[in-house]
Amino acid sequence: MTTLKELAKLLNISVSTVSKALNDSHEISENTKRRVNELADKLNYKPNRIAQQLKTNKTKTIGVILPTVTNPFFAEVLHGIETRATINNYDIIICLSDESLEKEKRSLELLSNGSVDGFIIAVARESQVTEQTEHINKVVNSKIPVLMFDRVVNEINCDKVVVDDFKSVYEATEYLIKTEQRKHILLVSNIEELSVGKLRIKGYEKAMEDANLKPDVLKLSKVKDVEARIHSYLKNHQNIDAIVSIDHITGIIAINMAKKIGKVIPKEMSVVGFGYEHTQLLSSPKISIIHQKAFEIGEMSVQLLVDNLKEEDHNLQTIIVPSELKLAESTN
Amino acid sequence: MTTLKELAKLLNISVSTVSKALNDSHEISENTKRRVNELADKLNYKPNRIAQQLKTNKTKTIGVILPTVTNPFFAEVLHGIETRATINNYDIIICLSDESLEKEKRSLELLSNGSVDGFIIAVARESQVTEQTEHINKVVNSKIPVLMFDRVVNEINCDKVVVDDFKSVYEATEYLIKTEQRKHILLVSNIEELSVGKLRIKGYEKAMEDANLKPDVLKLSKVKDVEARIHSYLKNHQNIDAIVSIDHITGIIAINMAKKIGKVIPKEMSVVGFGYEHTQLLSSPKISIIHQKAFEIGEMSVQLLVDNLKEEDHNLQTIIVPSELKLAESTN
C-alpha cells in the first residue's frame, strides 16, 4: 500500500506537504496540489484508515450486537442499519450473541477497547430472561454511546428504538372483535418470556377484557412439536374463530393446521401474525400481518446513535416506531 | 481509556516494561508482572486495538460483502461466518451490496485501505449478470486475500467455496424419477439468470434427458405475480406430477397452489425445493428440501480465508460443500 512517505519521496517534498495537498489545504500551491494528486491517483493511494483512526481517536465504526440474523426481523433491521450507516460513512462490525449472555458479554468487552465509536444492541434472550444486563451498563458508564432496540432494558439509561408492541396487538385484536365480529380469539406465542412477548400478550388481554371476552393464550416457547400442539389444540377447541400470533412462525403454522382440520379461511377463521414481506408470500390463504417496520427501526437506530456521537450534549431519547396492520388481500 | 503510559506513570516504571509485563514476557520479574497486572485490572486496562493494528499491520478483521441478508441462505451463511470468525479471534465488518454492482464496488474500495485483512464475497446479482467483476480482480491483484462463495466468478483466481448445484438438483430429479416414479416434472425458478441458477437448471435437464423425459422450465425471475403464474400454469398442465424449485420461495408457493387446484400432496404430486430449517416448518404438507449447508459454507469460508492469511505460501482451493436431500417426513 502506498503511503504519504512514499509519495513525498517520489516528489521530493515533505510528508506534511503531501498530506496538506491531499486534504486540499489553502496553504499549498495549486501546482503542488496537482502534482501530488496526479501521483496519488497513479499509485492508487488511499489514506490508511487505521492510522487515521489512531490519530483522530474516532473509528467511524459502529458495533452491532444482534441475538441472531436468521430471524427475518433482525435480518431486516440489519439491512436498515447497514443502509443508514453507509449513508453516514460508518462501517459496522457485527457480532451475533446467539441469544447467549456469555457471548454478548464477550463481544461487548472485546469491542470496548476503541474498536468502535458506539453500539447498537438488541439484548440476548438469556440476558433478558435472567435479567443480567450489568455488562451493558458497564459500557454505558464508560461513556461509549449505546443504543438499544426492540428488546430493551428499561433500567439502562440510553437511547432506545422500540416497537409499539402493546398497542399494535391491542389494535389488531380490537379489529378482529369489532370489524370481523370474532368472539373466540386464541393467542399463540413462542416468545412469551421476552419483554416484547409480554407486552404483546398484555395488549391482547386488554383488548379482550375491554370487549368482555375471555382471553386464551397458547404458550409454545418451550414446546418441541409446535405444529402438532397447535393442531390438537384447534381440534379440541372447534369454536375458535380467530388466531393472533405474536411471532412470525406460529401464525403460518396455525393457518396450515386450521386448514387441516377443515376450517375455511378467512370465512370461518381469521389469522393475524407478525411478519414481513416473505411471510405473506409463503402463506395461503394469506395471513394478515402486523408489519413491524424493521428496516426503519434499523435506520432510526443508526441515525439516533450517530446524532449522539456528533452532538456534545445529547438528550437521550426513546423512539417508538409504529407497526402497521396489513390485512390479507381478499384475492385469495 | 487507560493507556500503557498511564499505568507506567502510576507504577513509576517504563512503558515498555508495562507492555512486556502485560504480555507475560520472560524478561520481566514475577513481582513486576503482578504489580502491573493488578493495576491494569483495577483500572480496567484494555490494549487499544487501533494502535495494535497500526503497529502490527494486521487488523484481525474480515470484510464480508453479501448481496443481502434477508435471504435466509445468506443469513445462515453469515451466522456461520460470525461463529467461525469469533473462534479465530477475527472481527467482521459487513457490507450489503443490495445486489448492486455500484455498492459492491464502493464497499470493496472503501475497505481496501487497510481496514480489513481479507474479504469474503458473494457477488451481487448485477455484477454477475453484467459480468463486471474487474473491481474484485483489482483487490485480488493488490494482494489482499479474497474468498468467494456461492456466487463465484470462474475467471477470478482466488479461494472459493461453492455448492454442488448441478449435482444436487440432478440427484433430486433422479430421485423423483426413479424412486417416486414421476414422469412430468416441472422446474420452477426465480433465479435463472444467476450462475447457481443456471447450474441447477442444467442438473435438472441432464437428469431428465438421461431418463428420456421432456424438461419443462418455468422461469419467474422477472414475474411480478409469481403466485398467480404458478397457479395458472399448474391448472393448465394437470399432468404435472412433481415440481423442482431451485430457490427457497417458489417451492412453497407451488405447494400452496397445487393444493388449491385440488392436488393431493404427496400422493399425486411431489415437491422439492431449496431450503433451510424454517422452510419445512412453514409448509404443509411439508416440502422436501435440498438443504444447502449454509452455516457450514460460512464456517469453511472463514477457515479457508484465515488459513490463507496465516500461511506464507497458500495454495488456492475450491471447496465444494455437498447439499443434502431432506425428504418431507411422512407424518404429515
Added chain:
DNA sequence: TTGTAAGCGTTATCAC
C-alpha cells in the same frame, strides 16, 4: 530485569 528509542501512517502545530 528494566529502560530507551524507533517506528507503524496519519494529522496538526509551529518555524522558516
Added chain:
DNA sequence: GTGATAACGCTTACAA
C-alpha cells in the same frame, strides 16, 4: 508555500 517535529498507543530491537 513548504517543511520539521511531535503526537496518537502500541510493540520491539537494542542498550544499560
